[in-house]
Amino acid sequence: MKATLYCLSFVLLIAFPSCKKEVEKGQIIQLTNTSEVDLLDKPISVDKKLLSQKDSLAKYPLVVFDLDTLPSQLNDTDNDGQWDELFFVADFNPKESKAIELNWTDQKPIYRARTSVRFGKRSSADTPVQPTTSETMMANELPKSLGYQQYQTDGPSWENDKVGFRHYLDGRNAKDLFGKKTSGISPEDVGLNANGAVEDNYHVMEDWGRDILAVGNSVGLGGYALITETEFMRLGVTVEDSINNVEKTSFQIVAEGPVNSILSYTYDHWMPNDRTYSVNEITTIWPGMYGYKNKVSVSGLKGDEYLAVGLVNIHTDKELGIFDDNSKYVILYTHDMQTYDKEWWLGMALIVPKDKYLGHTEAPKTGNLSNSYLAKLKISNNEPISYYAIAGWELSDEKFTDETYFINYLKRLTRQLSAEIDIEIKN
Template sequence: MKHLFIITSIFILIISSCKKTEKHTIKTKYISFKNILDVNRTDESIIISRDKILSILDSIPNNKVPLIKDSSGKIIPFQLDDLEKDGIWDELSLALDFTSNQTVKLELTTIARESIPSFTPRTNIRFGIGTNKTNVKEVLKQNRTGDPRANDSLFYQMEGPAWENDKVGFRFYFDPRNGIDIFGKTTSELVLDRVGLGDANYHELDDWGMDILKVGNSLGAGALAIKYNDSLIRITGKDQAEFKVIAEGPVRSIFDMIYKNSKIGERNIDLTHRITIWKGQWGYQSEVFFSGVTDDMKLVSGIVNLKPNKPYSKTLKNYYALETFGPQSENNDALGMAIIVSKEDFINKGEALQEKADIQQTYYTIMSASNKKSTAFYVLSGWEQSDQQFKTYNGFKKMIDNKIERLSNPILTQ
């Protein structure tokens, strides 16, 4: 009996030891990112597809989501975005810093969805609607036809959807003007939830910044038009326009402006203007999807030319840039604006001067428009009150050149 006890004990110890060994030999999974430039890069935007993550982890339990940690075990702020709105996340987004030529190796694991830590927000979308300044609620989706300015009982905070990060903010006029304005910021805090409410006037300098752009009848800072038969036709959304939030989080925020039945010549076209703003960037990305365009229709976007400025244009690496710089802010100090588009999509540039035209006082870029693929471009802004580097054109130019260099040499996922 004693010998049986000893044999049984040894067997249990062997089994236990095997289980411990098995537990310790579970392989840690990693994902790496490489900076191929010989310069430091801050807040570099990173997107990892669901398929890429599954190829590394093999599978993800139903009650868990992916998680990324650095070499010290610290969780890196991230978000999971359901771009298709089908209840399943499509992409994991994060922002990383790199030294020159650095490869960053990160641990890829999983965590229960309810255990995801709370990260400091660095991007924001705000569309407040109500009857007056004291009666406003935020909406994530809103439709319009005609001109809502004719409805005296309808109040739009900031006149339409607004978006921001820790550097700069923007707003859409949610009416047929359909222009885009700029909020210059003097703080990294997210402020647009409260702007346009109470007694403060966002056209005057406040502790957070101010509205720094006079848009008039221009395209402002990146609004859309179609060039057709030598005419510029503004996308107004009179027949049907829809605002819809796609994603909002600590790393990036995305929303769509969807336009139905926009009349161009004898045809009606549909287009979706998807706007993405990332943390740490001096602007936003536009991606435009088309349905119904013909070969004689081209996409146009532009920047306002209402106040003293000097225009610049250049081709650098894989991109074309249209820039302006001068004392053109509503604070009468230095403001630089730029549109960057890939050489593949860029066609030409122009300037809208006619006083009686629908689109006036605008420097613009002409880009490709196709039913088969989207067209992307970037809108950047640098105000001297936000950062002293923008007091001079050379400082603004350095930021633009850096952006183009980064776009031309994306971070490699390994």
């Protein structure tokens, strides 16, 4: 999608010329689709080290192509207080090359939001939820021990123009699914009542959509665990527990912008048994895709573990579908009436790296990690693994009722994810 930049002013005719004077002409970014695939909303990340910026006052990027301004944002991915990444999305024909003009301005442009993160916390059962961007939770701060749920929607939620998700930060660390009926961002008060108290009001259909997935003691859609040949090790606990097996859980909203939102989690001293691990997780979403990207790294590994990425199967008896014809990724999917009460058609999938994929297994039907298909991935100490979690709901697109349509979407998306964009900076 393209959006035209406008200047914020009470008098547009006066402000527009001044805005033009304040624009600093910059570099040309030559982008080339090296594949034979049509690309829609292809994410583009440009390292700050490749760019030059002469005027320190001109701090907002204008990414211009064919006289239109593409929505973009600056991300601080290493959390040092300075941006290090220019991010935007763009469409490409096969083998197409585009010359993007990068200009700078001191007027902050306003773009339609196509991604968002929501996170809120209350300090007691009697105080309203307040929005916040970070959290540290200790092992004894679970709902069972506090006597109340402290987080809006049980933890952070994130979305794009296609689909939404939430993470159970309350010790369960599963990933849940919000089905969306519109492309707009859902209201900020989802999960709150009129007094600002935590309330489960998102299992009721609203104009924007609702929570549609039963998670139980699974890890949900894209949640993960460690497994060995003899043991399933859940990251965290269940809703019935009062003490976490993770000593300290840290969360931060790294970025929230019109075309990219990033969430970060750190789990210090995770002790599922006599072993101790630490985990880092980065969740990323951008527009146009019915899913999100997750990146996980673990330290403390003994060498006999696999990373197990989950696909909840509470409401389906169908076997897991698998496609491995892509050179970079393997697709694992289910398609069934597998929403709450089996009311709607829902396709869910994991897209995992082929060079890490070691097959799949299934969690037990009962226990603290259950009801999940699990993709087994080869993992090494402190080596990040990235994968994608995808969901196609029939009320988002009625064609998702057809399994073949969902499969074709997954294959097309995987080809797009596999495609590489060559980036050349010209002064």
